[in-house]
Amino acid sequence: MATDIKSMSLSGRKIDVSEKEMTFKEKMYVFAIAKGMGITLRHFFKPKVTIMYPEQKREFSPVYRGRHILMRDENGAERCTACGLCALACPAEAITMTSAERKKGEENLYREEKYASVYEINMLRCIFCGLCEEACPKEAIFLTEDMVSSDFKREGFIYGKDKLVMPLEDKIH
Amino acid sequence: MDVALFIEKFAIILIVFGITMFIALYSTFAERKVAAFMQDRPGPNRAGWGGIFQPLADGVKMFTKEDFIPNTPNKFLFILGPGLFIVTALMTSAVVPWGGTLHLFGRDISLQAADINLAILFVFGVVSIGVYGIMIGGWASNNKYSLLGAVRASSQMISYEIAMGLSIIAVLMMTGSLSLRTIAEQQHGFFDWGQHWLSWNVFKQPLAFFIFLICAFAETNRTPFDLPECESELVGGYHTEYSSMKLGFYLFAEYINMFISSAIIATVFFGGYNYPGMDGVATHIGPNIAVLLGVAVLFAKTLFFIFFYMWVRWTVPRFRYDQLMNLGWKVLFPLSIVNIVLTAVVILGRQYFNF
Numbered sequence: 001m002a003t004d005i006k007s008m009s010l011s012g013r014k015i016d017v018s019e020k021e022m023t024f025k026e027k028m029y030v031f032a033i034a035k036g037m038g039i040t041l042r043h044f045f046k047p048k049v050t051i052m053y054p055e056q057k058r059e060f061s062p063v064y065r066g067r068h069i070l071m072r073d074e075n076g077a078e079r080c081t082a083c084g085l086c087a088l089a090c091p092a093e094a095i096t097m098t099s100a101e102r103k104k105g106e107e108n109l110y111r112e113e114k115y116a117s118v119y120e121i122n123m124l125r126c127i128f129c130g131l132c133e134e135a136c137p138k139e140a141i142f143l144t145e146d147m148v149s150s151d152f153k154r155e156g157f158i159y160g161k162d163k164l165v166m167p168l169e170d171k172i173h
Numbered sequence: 174m175d176v177a178l179f180i181e182k183f184a185i186i187l188i189v190f191g192i193t194m195f196i197a198l199y200s201t202f203a204e205r206k207v208a209a210f211m212q213d214r215p216g217p218n219r220a221g222w223g224g225i226f227q228p229l230a231d232g233v234k235m236f237t238k239e240d241f242i243p244n245t246p247n248k249f250l251f252i253l254g255p256g257l258f259i260v261t262a263l264m265t266s267a268v269v270p271w272g273g274t275l276h277l278f279g280r281d282i283s284l285q286a287a288d289i290n291l292a293i294l295f296v297f298g299v300v301s302i303g304v305y306g307i308m309i310g311g312w313a314s315n316n317k318y319s320l321l322g323a324v325r326a327s328s329q330m331i332s333y334e335i336a337m338g339l340s341i342i343a344v345l346m347m348t349g350s351l352s353l354r355t356i357a358e359q360q361h362g363f364f365d366w367g368q369h370w371l372s373w374n375v376f377k378q379p380l381a382f383f384i385f386l387i388c389a390f391a392e393t394n395r396t397p398f399d400l401p402e403c404e405s406e407l408v409g410g411y412h413t414e415y416s417s418m419k420l421g422f423y424l425f426a427e428y429i430n431m432f433i434s435s436a437i438i439a440t441v442f443f444g445g446y447n448y449p450g451m452d453g454v455a456t457h458i459g460p461n462i463a464v465l466l467g468v469a470v471l472f473a474k475t476l477f478f479i480f481f482y483m484w485v486r487w488t489v490p491r492f493r494y495d496q497l498m499n500l501g502w503k504v505l506f507p508l509s510i511v512n513i514v515l516t517a518v519v520i521l522g523r524q525y526f527n528f
């Protein structure tokens with residue numbers, strides 16, 4: 001069966017474009033404009049959907065991925081052992097760290113013998129995918145429900161340990 | 174010269190000026206609110222209760238911005254442009270009758286700055302001088318986008334002035350006067366018992382009203398005819414190079430124009446300060462109350478038309494330039510001539526055959 005390329009439809013959903021002339025009524029546009037104005041007037045009285053941000057906050061879903069936190073264990077020691085797996089897993093290459101060896105007497109500060117003396121996440125690079133959280137063998141890094149706050153300078157978005165490590169008072173585990 | 178008359182006119186001019194400024198100021202706010210509401214947003218609502226001080230914040234912002242003058246050989250014209258535009262915008266308010274005649278302190282105070290018998294011609298004249306404000310500003314900016322915007326503005330305004338003038342001629346043939354006060358007085362009350370028909374001109378000349386309305390949109394450079402400041406093609410149009418209060422003047426004058434043209438539409442077609450039952454109010458409650466109520470009615474009508482301007486702006490997309498010219502020259506122009514002929518036939522028919 002000879003099929004004309006014009007009548008062929010691979011998806012079976014082909015719709016012919018109609019090129020019919022507009023009628024006089026349509027050409028006047030007045031009725032179309034009146035209809036459009038009816039629609040905008042209806043929206044004028046509709047309830048507004050805006051969330052008034054600082055006073056009113058949108059509820060996040062339980063799996064929301066916000067800014068990171070470096071966890072402490074139940075004794076208040078940092079869990080991170082600077083293995084670098086999070087940095088390796090990170091698709092945006094947002095994480096850098098420097099490792100150091102735990103000294104005598106610091107057992108209450110760092111859980112493992114090796115720890116991160118510098119740990120930085122560049123929040124401008126981070127895409128909040130949560131892969132670092134999945135990669136971590138020590139359950140040291142988590143993404144919280146907080147949002148990254150705005151800043152005037154780019155440097156302010158490179159979060160060091162001062163911002164990332166969970167405050168001592170909050171230790172939960 | 175009569176000192177009392179001088180004081181009276183001076184007071185009226187000052188009050189009208191103040192009200193015009195106030196309404197123009199709050200039109201900018203209303204525009205943003207209307208736009209927001211039509212897009213399901215609450216609009217500006219942080220400055221004061223419900224954002225009521227937003228225009229003041231905008232004004233402070235405008236004043237404190239850097240006042241930049243581009244490298245142009247026409248510095249004087251560059252400054253003259255916005256000044257001329259706002260002056261012409263304010264001038265038209267002089268001939269609008271804001272109400273009937275008040276009886277105060279043993280005087281008859283006519284609520285109108287100048288009752289000249291060529292009021293409509295005056296309005297048309299001043300409005301067309303307004304084009305110079307745009308044209309000079311766009312020319313002196315030394316920028317091709319500004320120039321294109323200015324050229325668009327002037328050709329658009331000239332084209333639509335013709336249809337506008339012709340549409341109003343049909344009204345003038347019935348009123349027989351160019352004075353806005355006479356036109357307003359002829360639409361007395363709401364029902365014309367002598368002619369067994371509603372007395373407002375919009376019911377006698379619906380087609381003229383329709384053409385006039387469309388042309389008023391074009392004259393005030395409002396959407397769907399805002400091609401002179403079409404952002405997507407011309408950056409900012411004729412005011413691309415303007416900043417600070419000079420830009421503020423242009424934007425402000427646009428709102429003043431909107432207010433004045435709304436007032437003129439309300440006066441010419443919607444009965445001005447007349448309202449149903451005004452005679453009853455005058456006899457039973459008091460003539461001055463009736464007049465003041467008339468002023469309130471006129472302002473209500475005017476504000477409705479301002480709202481209508483905004484309503485259209487946030488509904489209808491912008492025309493293409495050839496469509497704009499087609500509409501002006503090939504549709505509105507012949508239509509208004511047909512309207513004149515129809516009006517003439519009806520007037521003559523009424524004279525000779527009494528129908």
Ligand code: SF4
Binds near residue numbers: 086090121
């Ligand atoms: S959330 Fe994703 S992008 Fe951000 S630091 Fe972790 S792995 Fe990198």
Ligand code: SF4
Binds near residue numbers: 081138
């Ligand atoms: S956060 Fe976890 S994955 Fe990253 S370096 Fe520390 S222990 Fe390793």
